[in-house]
Amino acid sequence: MNGLDVDSGQRPLAAPPQGTQDLLFEAARRLRRCEAALARFFEERGFAEVIPPALEAAEVFALASPHGETGALRTVDRHGHLLAVRADFTAQVARIAATRLARVSPLRLYYRGSVIRETAAETGTARERLQAGCELVGVEGPEADAEMLELAARSLHVLGLAPDSARIAVGNVDYFSALIEAAGVSPRLARSLTDAIDRKDLSTLAALCTREIEAGKARDAILMLAQPPRPEREAGALLQRARDVAPSSRAVAALDRLAKVLAGARAIAADLEVDLGEVRGLGYYTGLVFNLYASGAPRAVGGGGRYDGLLGKFGDPRPAVGFSLDLDALVPLASPA
Amino acid sequence: MITVALPKGRTLRATLERFAKAGLHPEEDVSRTRRLIVPARGADARFVLLKDPDVPLYVERGAADLGVCGLDHLLESGADVLSPLDLGFGKCRLCLAAPRGSAIARGWASGESGAEPGRSLRVATKYPALAARAFARRGVPVDLVRLSGSVELAAVAGLSDAIVDLVETGHTLEENGLVPVEDILQVSARLVVNRAAYRLKIEELLPLLERLS
Numbered sequence: 001m002n003g004l005d006v007d008s009g010q011r012p013l014a015a016p017p018q019g020t021q022d023l024l025f026e027a028a029r030r031l032r033r034c035e036a037a038l039a040r041f042f043e044e045r046g047f048a049e050v051i052p053p054a055l056e057a058a059e060v061f062a063l064a065s066p067h068g069e070t071g072a073l074r075t076v077d078r079h080g081h082l083l084a085v086r087a088d089f090t091a092q093v094a095r096i097a098a099t100r101l102a103r104v105s106p107l108r109l110y111y112r113g114s115v116i117r118e119t120a121a122e123t124g125t126a127r128e129r130l131q132a133g134c135e136l137v138g139v140e141g142p143e144a145d146a147e148m149l150e151l152a153a154r155s156l157h158v159l160g161l162a163p164d165s166a167r168i169a170v171g172n173v174d175y176f177s178a179l180i181e182a183a184g185v186s187p188r189l190a191r192s193l194t195d196a197i198d199r200k201d202l203s204t205l206a207a208l209c210t211r212e213i214e215a216g217k218a219r220d221a222i223l224m225l226a227q228p229p230r231p232e233r234e235a236g237a238l239l240q241r242a243r244d245v246a247p248s249s250r251a252v253a254a255l256d257r258l259a260k261v262l263a264g265a266r267a268i269a270a271d272l273e274v275d276l277g278e279v280r281g282l283g284y285y286t287g288l289v290f291n292l293y294a295s296g297a298p299r300a301v302g303g304g305g306r307y308d309g310l311l312g313k314f315g316d317p318r319p320a321v322g323f324s325l326d327l328d329a330l331v332p333l334a335s336p337a
Numbered sequence: 338m339i340t341v342a343l344p345k346g347r348t349l350r351a352t353l354e355r356f357a358k359a360g361l362h363p364e365e366d367v368s369r370t371r372r373l374i375v376p377a378r379g380a381d382a383r384f385v386l387l388k389d390p391d392v393p394l395y396v397e398r399g400a401a402d403l404g405v406c407g408l409d410h411l412l413e414s415g416a417d418v419l420s421p422l423d424l425g426f427g428k429c430r431l432c433l434a435a436p437r438g439s440a441i442a443r444g445w446a447s448g449e450s451g452a453e454p455g456r457s458l459r460v461a462t463k464y465p466a467l468a469a470r471a472f473a474r475r476g477v478p479v480d481l482v483r484l485s486g487s488v489e490l491a492a493v494a495g496l497s498d499a500i501v502d503l504v505e506t507g508h509t510l511e512e513n514g515l516v517p518v519e520d521i522l523q524v525s526a527r528l529v530v531n532r533a534a535y536r537l538k539i540e541e542l543l544p545l546l547e548r549l550s
Contacts, residue, residue: 167536200535203423226421228543229536273536293536298399299417300532 019119019127030331031130034159035112037336038132038325041158042110045151047134050109052092058084063313064091066283071117073127085116089133090307090322097137098314105138105318112327126328133304133324137311140319142257145288145306146264152292152304152323153268160335165295168271169229170262171278173285173305175242175254176225182247183218190282193222197277202226217247229275235262238274254287261288281305288321294333301329339382339534339541342396342404343367344389348427348526352405355424359548381541393418393529402534403542409503409524413464419530422550427526431467432517433460434510435499436492445518450477451498461491462501471501471521489513 016022023031039049061070061084072087086092089111097107112132119125134151136144149170156166176197180190189212196205205226213219221242230238239255246252258274265272278289287306294301304323311318341361343352349368356362363375363384376383385401392406393416409431411420435441441451441458452458457480462468465483472479484491488502493513503524504510504517528549535542 165537169536200419200421200530201423202421228539228546273539291536293533295537298397298531298533 017127019125021126021128027331030334031327033336034327034331034334035132037158038155039110039112041155042132042134042151045108047108047110050093050096050111051113052086052089052096052111054086055083056086056092056095058082060084060091060095061087064088064094064284064310071119073116073118086113087115087117089113089115089131089324090135090310093135093322094137094307094310094320095314097135097318097320098311098316101137102316106144107137108134109137110134130327130331131324132327133302133322135320135322137320138318139321140308142260143264144319144321145257145261148304148321148323149261149265149272149288149290150268152290152302152325153265153271155302155325156271156292156294156330158336159330159333160337161294161330161333163270166271167273167293168268168290169275169278169293170258170272170288170290171275172254172258172261172287173279173282173289174287175251175258175276176222176279176282177286178246178248178251178254179218179221179225182251183213183216183222185213194279194282197222197225197279200226200228200277217245221245221247221251225277225279227277229273229277232262232269232272232274235259235272235274238276242276257287284310290323292323292325294330296333297329299329301326301333339403339538339545340401341377341382341384342387342392342401342406343384344392344404344406345386346389348389348405348407351426352424352526355405355426355549359545361545390414396529396531399531399533401531402538403528403530403545405526405528407503407524408527409464409467409522411527411529412522413466415466416529417532419532419535420527421530421546422528424526424528424549427524429503429505429524430520431464431501431522431524432504432510433471433499433501433519433521434489434492434504434515434517437514437516439498441499442516442518452478456480458499459497460499460501461488461497463488464501467522468501489515 058074061072062068070087072084074084077083093109101107114128114130116128136148153168192208209219209223239259243255285305286308289305291300291303302325306321308319311320361380362378364378367375374383374385390410392404393411393414395401396404396418397416407427444451450458457478459480461482461484465481468481482497488500491497492500
């Protein structure tokens, strides 16, 4: 028969499930070369590999998702336990760190492998995504944030991306949390504000602010969050403007913290831009947040931040900061040495 | 090089005027040409001409750096893009509408769905995601029929009890014996920008965004 057989009504066994793929020959070689280059680099920087299981108690992923939507592919085993296919490395690494490694601090761990997340059908986005990433557990200070930010930036260099082809948007989500607290907004309004800021939708943000928030410093500060990002060299001026309208000591502390992180990551300053409107992941991230972008990829190729609340959910309240890289997006752009 | 996605539909003229004011003109008349990609005159940019609902996806996936589309298509697509500007033109509303005198037209405001007992309300629309969300918020079970055009006809011909569609003046509804029952969304044209382009081409994009606002 000629052409694509579209009406047989049967899913051809020859195709992998939607949103997954077979990697053959050169594609497989490229992926392994990139993984190996990253693993070598992470080891050099003092990180040790962990390989969590492909299956996990579904609750582990639920604990790491502020709104309970994990997207995990779940199943009930024959003992009646609800299991999930790995949907998030960080949740698993947090479980491991909080249980078997609870007495070891600091911990520098890295991982590589795939996660499976159920996505809306039709969109064609991948269900299986290849990742590599690092977590630093047990260190609270800004120098730990700077270390991870720099590690993430250097990872792109290790993959052979030219330094001027990548950009990293850096913010501190605790600044926004502080503004929400100072403005006394409801969780529902906070979600609408987060969405407007995340979309850089200044008109919606302005409408929400004038309608729902009393005039004052907190409102002025929230309105600034949908402004365009500024390059790192202008960070001082941006942070000063934010400081002028900061409504609480918590807000000021968040700005000071960001300034310290930027100072600590000066070696990669050329790649950085400051964006106080990096608010995605509010409820999960508690401080530093960053997203990595690379020429040739239409969306972020990685990201990370500080998540001081997560390990506590596994009974070991320790601070942690980490990042992950999206290898599906990066491998086609990479040429590792 | 910046790629701009233009909607071929009812907002094309207003969109072109806004870009012209911002100093970006297509090299030739895009409403006449058969070319689908038209370079900009004297600038490192080009325009691609798309069906309105396709604009958000082109921008999300980076085939265009920015584009113009109605809030209806933006939300229906669920595309993960930035939408920094409400351009203000192309104003209309997404409405639930039903035949004049029908049970739903009479009873909706007082909380009756107007569906026959034991059956879900049948609604025809080009916007199944937005319609599903609107009915879910109101707790009304609904049987959605996805159409690609002439949505009014569905309610008139008996395919559905009601429709969810864009209403600009209300003349089309009226001529077909339909009345608006409830507004679901106020629509206007939005500028949408690819998330990575906003970071990687910010130096080129910012002046343009400022001139467009």
